[in-house]
Amino acid sequence: MNTTIKPKHQRLVLLVVAVIAMIGATLLAIVALRDQASYFYLPSEIGAAETGRDIRLGGMVEHGSIVTQEDGITIHFIVGDGEARQPVSFTGIAPALFVEGSGVVAEGSMAADGTFMASNLLAKHDENYMPRELAELDTDEVRAQIEATLQ
Amino acid sequence: MIAEFGLVALWLAAALAGLQLLAGFLAARDGGSATAEGLALLVRPAAVVQALLCIASFLTLIYLFAVTDLSVKLVATSSHSDKPMIFKIAGAWGQHEGSMLLWVTVMAASGGLIALIERRLPERTMLATLAAQAFVGLGFYAFLLFSSNPFERLNPAPAEGAGLNPLLQDIGLAFHPPTLYFGYVGLSVAFSFVVGALLTRQVTPEFARVMRPWVLGAWIFLTIGITAGSYWAYYELGWGGWWFWDPVENASLMPWLAATALLHSASVLAARDALRAWTVMLGVVAFSMSMVGTFLVRSGILTSVHAFAVDPERGSFILALLTLYIGGALVLFALRANTVAEGERFSIMSREGALVINNVALSAILGIVLLGTLYPLLTEAFDVRVSVGPPYFNPVGAIFFLPMLAVLAVGPLLRWRKDSFARIKLPVAIVGAVFVAVLVLVLALADIGILPLLGLALSVAVAIASFQPMMGRSLRRLPLAVWGMVIAHFGVAVALFGMASDTAFQQERLVAANVGDVVEVGSWEARLDAVTPVSGPNWTAIEARMKLSYDGGAEREARPQARSFWSPPQETSEVALLTRWNGQLYVAIGNQAQDGRWQLRLWWKPFVTFIWYGGLLIALGGVLALIGRVATDVRRRVAAGKIAQRKAEEAS
Numbered sequence: 001m002n003t004t005i006k007p008k009h010q011r012l013v014l015l016v017v018a019v020i021a022m023i024g025a026t027l028l029a030i031v032a033l034r035d036q037a038s039y040f041y042l043p044s045e046i047g048a049a050e051t052g053r054d055i056r057l058g059g060m061v062e063h064g065s066i067v068t069q070e071d072g073i074t075i076h077f078i079v080g081d082g083e084a085r086q087p088v089s090f091t092g093i094a095p096a097l098f099v100e101g102s103g104v105v106a107e108g109s110m111a112a113d114g115t116f117m118a119s120n121l122l123a124k125h126d127e128n129y130m131p132r133e134l135a136e137l138d139t140d141e142v143r144a145q146i147e148a149t150l151q
Numbered sequence: 152m153i154a155e156f157g158l159v160a161l162w163l164a165a166a167l168a169g170l171q172l173l174a175g176f177l178a179a180r181d182g183g184s185a186t187a188e189g190l191a192l193l194v195r196p197a198a199v200v201q202a203l204l205c206i207a208s209f210l211t212l213i214y215l216f217a218v219t220d221l222s223v224k225l226v227a228t229s230s231h232s233d234k235p236m237i238f239k240i241a242g243a244w245g246q247h248e249g250s251m252l253l254w255v256t257v258m259a260a261s262g263g264l265i266a267l268i269e270r271r272l273p274e275r276t277m278l279a280t281l282a283a284q285a286f287v288g289l290g291f292y293a294f295l296l297f298s299s300n301p302f303e304r305l306n307p308a309p310a311e312g313a314g315l316n317p318l319l320q321d322i323g324l325a326f327h328p329p330t331l332y333f334g335y336v337g338l339s340v341a342f343s344f345v346v347g348a349l350l351t352r353q354v355t356p357e358f359a360r361v362m363r364p365w366v367l368g369a370w371i372f373l374t375i376g377i378t379a380g381s382y383w384a385y386y387e388l389g390w391g392g393w394w395f396w397d398p399v400e401n402a403s404l405m406p407w408l409a410a411t412a413l414l415h416s417a418s419v420l421a422a423r424d425a426l427r428a429w430t431v432m433l434g435v436v437a438f439s440m441s442m443v444g445t446f447l448v449r450s451g452i453l454t455s456v457h458a459f460a461v462d463p464e465r466g467s468f469i470l471a472l473l474t475l476y477i478g479g480a481l482v483l484f485a486l487r488a489n490t491v492a493e494g495e496r497f498s499i500m501s502r503e504g505a506l507v508i509n510n511v512a513l514s515a516i517l518g519i520v521l522l523g524t525l526y527p528l529l530t531e532a533f534d535v536r537v538s539v540g541p542p543y544f545n546p547v548g549a550i551f552f553l554p555m556l557a558v559l560a561v562g563p564l565l566r567w568r569k570d571s572f573a574r575i576k577l578p579v580a581i582v583g584a585v586f587v588a589v590l591v592l593v594l595a596l597a598d599i600g601i602l603p604l605l606g607l608a609l610s611v612a613v614a615i616a617s618f619q620p621m622m623g624r625s626l627r628r629l630p631l632a633v634w635g636m637v638i639a640h641f642g643v644a645v646a647l648f649g650m651a652s653d654t655a656f657q658q659e660r661l662v663a664a665n666v667g668d669v670v671e672v673g674s675w676e677a678r679l680d681a682v683t684p685v686s687g688p689n690w691t692a693i694e695a696r697m698k699l700s701y702d703g704g705a706e707r708e709a710r711p712q713a714r715s716f717w718s719p720p721q722e723t724s725e726v727a728l729l730t731r732w733n734g735q736l737y738v739a740i741g742n743q744a745q746d747g748r749w750q751l752r753l754w755w756k757p758f759v760t761f762i763w764y765g766g767l768l769i770a771l772g773g774v775l776a777l778i779g780r781v782a783t784d785v786r787r788r789v790a791a792g793k794i795a796q797r798k799a800e801e802a803s
């Protein structure tokens with residue numbers, strides 16, 4: 001027996017190897033995506049979120065709710081969507097345009113005590129950039145509702 | 152008048168592209184007939200003149216920006232007379248319209264260049280290639296002229312321009328998008344060669360040799376673009392990270408992965424006449440990925456820290472072009488793939504075998520990145536909003552990336568066609584021993600995650616393995632292309648070492664400090680001396696003055712700033728970086744707390760700089776290989792010229 005495979009077979013073998021690898025990669029990706037994708041919630045929906053899982057929370061920062069803690073680097077504030085109010089705790093440097101009454105998307109997870117522990121804040125940082133979820137919020141009547149409740 | 156000149160030049164260039172497409176296609180189809188011969192004569196000049204017209208048009212736009220001609224809409228909306236000159240000029244391609252004009256110009260220039268100098272392929276294949284190049288070009292001309300006209304006038308002209316996004320007013324970023332575009336365009340040239348070769352059934356080693364410099368060039372630009380983009384995000388966004396798996400970053404990574412695979416398979420085709428259909432397929436995929444990349448960036452369809460413009464109409468236009476090109480190429484591939492004859496065979500234990508594994512792994516990683524990038528779009532259709540980040544990309548990508556590195560360590564040692572493991576036992580054993588030794592050492596000394604652990608051990612092993620192909624060979628006679636391979640592979644190891652080291656060992660301090668306070672991070676001591684307001688040409692800032700010393704050594708100064716720009720109004724964080732041979736200290740200043748303390752964020756990042764040194768080494772390897780290939784070609788041409796001359800002399 002010759003160790004080199006017949007030409008016709010070799011092409012087939014290469015094709016099969018490539019197809020198996022690609023299918024494997026795709027299946028792996030789909031399984032991992034279902035596990036690892038971080039879901040986006042509004043404050044009124046966040047009750048459904050699993051504690052400790054990486055998620056994103058979006059809404060409006062309530063007027064008068066930002067409180068800096070003793071350590072000078074942790075802030076507590078409340079994000080609302082007109083229906084529910086969600087307390088958030090964030091340790092770090094907040095983006096400059098993170099102000100009361102503006103939109104924010106916070107990345108983090110829910111703690112057992114019902115506080116959202118944010119690891120990162122994405123605020124609208126210039127005229128053109130806005131997290132996609134918030135861009136939608138704006139077009140929604142939600143925003144008008146929020147402003148009505150907040151004033 | 153100047154703006155109109157640019158527009159007219161662009162229209163003429165588009166018309167010439169139309170001519171090039173028709174003449175090239177007809178001449179390639181009916182090769183031999185008298186009309187076809189006549190048409191064929193038009194194709195190369197059309198490509199060259201088209202290139203000159205596009206360059207003239209682009210220079211016109213640069214001139215308009217340099218003099219801040221506010222009667223041109225584009226200048227008025229994205230420039231400002233107060234801006235430093237370099238940013239005025241860079242502003243010409245700092246927004247959508249200008250960057251698309253740059254794209255078209257580079258594409259036309261590449262087409263002109265191959266029309267001028269490329270004579271190695273059969274003329275029919277060249278005609279088909281240039282026709283394909285014109286076909287791709289026409290789509291972009293239509294896009295520019297109908298939906299993104301950079302020369303549109305504004306009446307009346309405003310008194311002052313609106314300014315350029317301050318995040319983009321950075322010298323690195325001014326040259327970042329063009330670098331990526333050069334890469335994308337290089338892949339479009341490779342794509343044209345693929346289409347030409349498929350249409351005329353000329354998938355030969357010569358085709359691979361002609362295409363290779365373009366793939367190599369594109370790959371070098373993409374490598375530099377990704378490296379620079381990563382560094383930009385690192386120091387400009389102020390979050391201390393160097394890769395966010397952001398859609399825009401993925402948009403540059405995906406063509407790079409495809410180009411890397413194509414580069415390796417084209418080498419197999421050029422050297423061994425194997426992997427023909429596979430190389431052609433990768434050529435289509437690589438260009439598709441650069442179109443997908445452009446689509447993702449330009450349409451703003453995905454949320455991104457880099458997304459600066461959202462425009463559904465343009466998105467649809469690019470999507471239509473993407474469907475047309477990719478769909479057309481795939482149909483052509485399906486029709487012609489069975490006419491691409493089987494190439495030379497090889498044993499799995501051979502250089503080709505290793506390169507097949509490299510190709511399959513790269514394709515798998517490409518698929519994983521593509522799925523992760525598009526997944527939020529898919530779920531959006533079901534009204535579920537998700538984002539996908541490092542917890543997905545890192546482990547899933549690593550499943551294919553780490554084994555691929557193991558093959559990278561062994562592959563270059565193997566011979567073409569057929570080899571035996573016994574022959575390379577010793578070098579493989581050395582690399583394996585190094586891998587295990589580093590693994591055990593790190594496990595004993597530090598408690599770090601599995602991925603950084605494997606990354607550290609593999610990076611050291613690959614660094615050693617990358618030089619093994621040079622063993623026992625005369626360094627002076629080693630071809631430049633081999634030097635290129637060695638340096639590029641070493642660069643991969645260096646970059647991986649930086650990534651693993653930063654992930655495993657970085658230390659972070661986040662504090663609120665009074666002036667005079669001392670903050671410690673790693674072996675650093677940082678003292679906050681003062682916080683003062685400062686100003687620049689179009690910004691004001693709060694600046695922290697700090698004195699820092701490493702391990703009790705000499706004091707160094709750092710001045711991180713929080714800047715506010717006024718046209719357009721925006722805030723940015725200018726971090727201070729202190730570089731040592733063994734890493735970088737990263738300092739950012741934040742807001743002031745109510746009690747007057749200042750927020751400071753400090754990171755000590757061991758060997759983080761190796762990430763970008765590695766990227767530059769990879770690009771350098773590409774440059775050496777490119778010079779080597781081109782020099783060989785030039786020598787061959789000179790020799791062929793001499794032989795032709797001698798024959799002519801003998802005949803006379």
